[in-house]
Amino acid sequence: MTKESTYTANLPDADGVYHYTAEEDQIWSELYRRQMTLLADRACREYLDGVKTLGLKPDKVPQLRDVNRRLNETTGFGVEGVPALIPPSRFYELLSQGKFPLATFIRRREHIDYIEEPDIFHEVFGHCPLLTNQSYANFVRRFGEKAVSLGKGYSWHLFRIFWFTVEFGLIDTPQGRRCFGAGIVSSPSETGAAMEGKECEFRPFDLMTVLRTPYRIDIVQPIYYVIKSFAQLESIIEEDIGARINEAKTLGDFPPAFEAKAS
Ligand SMILES: C[C@H](O)[C@H](O)[C@H]1CNc2nc(N)[nH]c(=O)c2N1
Ligand SMILES: N[C@@H](Cc1ccccc1)C(=O)O
Ligand SMILES: [Fe+2]
Numbered sequence: 001m002t003k004e005s006t007y008t009a010n011l012p013d014a015d016g017v018y019h020y021t022a023e024e025d026q027i028w029s030e031l032y033r034r035q036m037t038l039l040a041d042r043a044c045r046e047y048l049d050g051v052k053t054l055g056l057k058p059d060k061v062p063q064l065r066d067v068n069r070r071l072n073e074t075t076g077f078g079v080e081g082v083p084a085l086i087p088p089s090r091f092y093e094l095l096s097q098g099k100f101p102l103a104t105f106i107r108r109r110e111h112i113d114y115i116e117e118p119d120i121f122h123e124v125f126g127h128c129p130l131l132t133n134q135s136y137a138n139f140v141r142r143f144g145e146k147a148v149s150l151g152k153g154y155s156w157h158l159f160r161i162f163w164f165t166v167e168f169g170l171i172d173t174p175q176g177r178r179c180f181g182a183g184i185v186s187s188p189s190e191t192g193a194a195m196e197g198k199e200c201e202f203r204p205f206d207l208m209t210v211l212r213t214p215y216r217i218d219i220v221q222p223i224y225y226v227i228k229s230f231a232q233l234e235s236i237i238e239e240d241i242g243a244r245i246n247e248a249k250t251l252g253d254f255p256p257a258f259e260a261k262a263s
Helices: 022-039 046-055 064-074 087-098 120-127 134-150 151-169 187-197 206-211 230-236 241-251
Strands: 078-082 098-101 169-175 176-179 201-204 222-226
Touching: 022 046, 022 078, 022 120, 022 187, 022 222, 046 064, 046 134, 046 176, 064 078, 064 098, 087 098, 087 134, 087 151, 087 169, 134 151, 151 206, 151 241, 176 187, 201 230, 206 241, 222 230
Parallel strands: 078 098, 169 222, 201 222
Antiparallel strands: 169 176
């Protein structure tokens, strides 16, 4: 959890079962129903197909082992329970092993529309449906491998690629612009903001532009990047990312599109 976080880790019992209260199941259920309605014509087809493939249910917070089994059966991906945000090196190591880190606590009602750190609704409802898609799963794993091989000095720039695609990406489809980023689909506020597009900017995905764009994790995004296809996502990995990051460092960051965080 972040320094200011008011959440505590939810650890499994001796049998590997995670426990949630009735109020916590209720939070899951309300969010699940609301988002499925909102996303029906706003999320991309691959995401919506993934919800079905995963077999997510509205009634209660899913168990990590069930999610793990379904992912294993479809793309061979797995999930690993973590308390909250983890160090970048561990995060990338897990991805490179084809394991997606899942924070296992769930948000309280006061944060139902938007929470400043990943909780299990974000992790499972946001990320896991697309991890049943082979090309997306390949991208995530190969991104992890790339990050592990490049090492620490590249970590923050690398995460910008992840941030503006896996977390907050949009995609142009024949039916119009749809969202696929986990941070958009897991937050009712962010879905509204990104799909209405009133106080934000949309830019076509361009690797160098993305590498030079600072972001904040704790606000509704002022800038979203739009990809043309999941094939474009996979093609990023073919580039010499280390060299492109060096170039981005030389060119420097764009001025932030947000106020600096008060400290
Ligand atoms: C830059 C860094 O890799 C990034 O912020 C990581 C850090 N740790 C994380 N830990 C979890 N659980 N989830 C995340 O998305 C991240 N993001
Ligand atoms: N804001 C997201 C959670 C999130 C936090 C930080 C990074 C990414 C996602 C939500 O409300 O669902
Ligand atoms: Fe995430």
